[in-house]
Amino acid sequence: MAQQTFSIGELAKATATKAETIRYYERIGLLPKPGRTAGNYRSFSTGHLGRLSFVRRARDLGFSIEQVRDLLGLSDQGDRPCEAVDAIARQHLTEVNRKIRDLQALRRELDSLIGQCGQGTVAECRIIEALSPGHE
Amino acid sequence: MAQQTFSIGELAKATATKAETIRYYERIGLLPKPGRTAGNYRSFSTGHLGRLSFVRRARDLGFSIEQVRDLLGLSDQGDRPCEAVDAIARQHLTEVNRKIRDLQALRRELDSLIGQCGQGTVAECRIIEALSPGHE
DNA sequence: ATCATCCCTATAGTAGCTACAGGGTTCGGG
């Protein structure tokens, strides 16, 4: 069976990733260096396609580049226990929960700020006032 | 009455801001350039203190630098209607709400991912599997 | 042959700081 290869543009389309981003992932070592054609174009394999899909999915779930790097390293060593993978995911979940709480607190403050705007002039604007020094 | 002045360190302490950040705000024009002492040290006034407090409070509420810049410009012109201020705050609130929704969706996905980890080896890890291509 | 469309490298820009390096200033003690 024929080895299927992709140009960077084809890989980009297949993974909904910009070509620049693919080159960036290669540069920082998230993606192995692909082969080259006679005209020096990158030539990606189905292996690259799989790996890039993995990276994109993990990034979409909000894992950092370093976390993705760790997950990739672990997934390459199938005979080791799964705990480390679980730990990375749990750590990420903790961060997500913290961000949600922070943003919800923020929303409450913004809500009360906006509720106070009486549509007068800036001089008597409660929003500006609340931001100005001398409060709390 | 004596004009009170502050060194950058004093201003930093008074506003819980690092000195580097204060210099940065000056450089990008969020803070007016302060006077200088004979030894070329910055000399801030109570006006600077007020303005920096405003900036910090707005930043803590998640307003971007550009939004803070707009708010500052508006607060300097007390005789204009308050609508523009309200609009900036509402726009920010919309963004915050969107972020909260996105993160909550993320959390649901992470939750189901983590729930599936059966503590086996990486080869049979559901998390890795869910990230790998061939799903959906 | 020519043009559009792809691709290449290298570099700089984004947000919002933070962290140096390599100096000068000020102030208190000895």
Add this chain to the structure above:
DNA sequence: CCCGAACCCTGTAGCTACTATAGGGATGAT
């Protein structure tokens, strides 16, 4: 009067995760 500590100065590079040029070469269709 000098020394060291603690402060301050400028300028530049680093951080995340890309994105966007500039200035070229390669490929494919007409």
